[in-house]
Amino acid sequence: MLSVRNVSKDFTLSGGVLGFRSGIVAALRGVSFDVRKGETFALIGESGSGKTTMARIIARLTPPTSGEVLFKGINEESFRKEVQIVFQNPYASLNPRMRAGEIIAEPLMINRLVKKASLREKVVSLLKMVEMPSDAAERLPSQLSGGQRQRICIARALATAPKFLILDEPLSSLDLTIQARMLDMLMKLKERLGMTYLFITHNLCLVKKTAARVAVMKDGRVVEQGETGRVFSAPQHPYTRQLLFVARG
Amino acid sequence: MNRPILTGICIVGIMALAALAAPLISPYQPAQIDAGSILCAPSSAHLLGTDSLGRDVLSRLIYGARISLSVGMIAVGISTLLGVVFGSLSGFYGGSVDAFIMRCVDVMLCFPAFFLILAAVAFLDSSILNIMIIIGLTSWMGPARLVRAEIMALKEREFVEAARASGAGSLRIIVRHILPNACGPLLVNATLAVAGAILLESGLSFLGLGVQPPVPSWGNMLTEAKATLGVAWWITVFPGGAIFLAIIGFNFIAEGIRKELG
């Protein structure tokens, strides 16, 4: 469904008197991998590996410097509806001045998916999908807990009924017990709505439990990829081996 | 609602109400000359005394409030509007747009504001409207820089990215997401700017370049007071005091807003 071909991304550092470049940071270098329809694919990496940049490129929030990202089965015009992203930090990805209901309704309004009259109904049904009560729509982000905020982010992403969902470290800022509940909910939703997931995470336990295939990233490159079982039992690259060693304690 | 805001609002509120209700509460007409009571000390007939032409100081003060407050607010309205527009363009689009606008800001900041205004006033006639516009046109740099900084910071915040991911266009992002969050510091800045504008107008009028007599402005009341300083203290003290109170009032409000924002 998704084909990443030789994607590279450079960031220019601006500085100087007239805004000229003063340096280049290569965030991604020749990254390639595929995600099959209906599967859960995991992109593993630590900070600085470029995984978040890759997520933003796939979500078309920033263009690659070279290479291409091809989607199959996704209509170009409705890209923003069919491909959605849930960000890492639930505290930062919600506008502190908007109420939860407004936040969830925004993609619906931008894409004119629902008539004004049935907007509230749709918001309530989305809230139900993420296991939140309908009165949560009136609350401000500051009045919600971390887990609840993450659920609002997920509800917002689901508003346009996407086929492809990118989840950037969706569980890492949450308490353990909430993580477990959130994971259950995410996998149930995937089943129910027939989505394809791209998980970006450094949590190897999560990967083992959910992802069929993985790609390991380090310093902007994919150092290893393949089926989860194979990569975890017979890692080829020393970095993968190091990660596994650390995870096993 | 904290103390500074309440105090400030009280002070400014009373002045604003007085200004609005001027025709109703003013005991005399501001230009009304009473040749028999020149330079009278405060008395029951004239609560704050009279000036060298026999005009009632209190009435002139009240009508003067109209001028000072409206010039202050409208000038700041203009400068804030310009500042928001330029700051938004600069902060949002970055690159050469940003570089160009910021160099314009730097150039304008090279000149002391007062001299810019003096130069402008020398060429144009000093109607109240012109003064408002001139002050507005020469003070947009501060808000512009502020808005630019806020936008650059907010632009990178994840909820803005999320809005883009939902398909929001630039205009929607600026209006719905960025500006509401940038409001706070802008409000503080604007409130302080009103105080500054009042001071500017008073200064101009004092020098004879602003509001022209017989229209009363606290500033030009002080011009007349120059000559009578030793003889009639009330002509200096009351307009001066009014300016002082107005500035303190607005500063309190700004302080209070800043406290609320934490």
Place this chain on the structure above:
Amino acid sequence: MSGPLLSVRDLSVTFGRGAGEVAAARGVSFDIGRGETLVMAGESGSGKTVTSLAICGLLPEGVASVSGSALFDGEELIGMPPERLRSFRGGRIAYIFQEPSSFLNPVYSIGEQIAEAVRLHRGAGRAAALREAVKLLEMSGISDAQRAARSYPHQLSGGMNQRAAISMALACKPELLVADEPTTSLDMTTEAEIIGLLMRLKQEMRFSLLFITHNLAIAERIADKVAVMFKGELVENRKKDELFACPEHAHTRELLAAYEKVGRF
């Protein structure tokens, strides 16, 4: 010198007064033996940080009220006068925070800050203290210790800053090291290195370790005993193997179930 190093009995921490009172910790009791590693595990808001701050007297005076007892080598820490407490802190009890930046002053170099700690507690001269600082940095596994000592916190990575913080904490050979989520904001590989470093230093310098975390993987790796905090109360406190094998309290079971699902590899 027998008996536990730290003996906490019935510790309670309350914030606020009257109607708005909030009990952050209630009736917490536990022991830490000499050379023992106690991992205090719990979710956010469980009171684990508040408890350890209270023991070390690091809670702001007017805001929190602390009751109960914390006997450190026979001396009562709760209610100890501030001057006496200061000689304990850094000297016999050291504290490491989650963010090294709350520990490290951005305007002084790392070396200077460690040297200051050395001077304060051991009274060494300036040059000697700086040499000691470099030695400590080396001990913490920083390869170019000389250069690191001259660097400022913002010039070093999170992992290196945390190593520097550890150096500073261990500068005066404390008997008890309290580490409050020191690796939560670090990468997996860096986290493993820091944990390894702490255990190695603990072996060499023989101090007791109170490690606060929500990550049960760390508990599984390093703990002798595990104390579980839930909503301000200490609900279970047992040897690590026993706790993981047959947890008694409902919340512990909940935590372990979640850990199986998303934490344990």
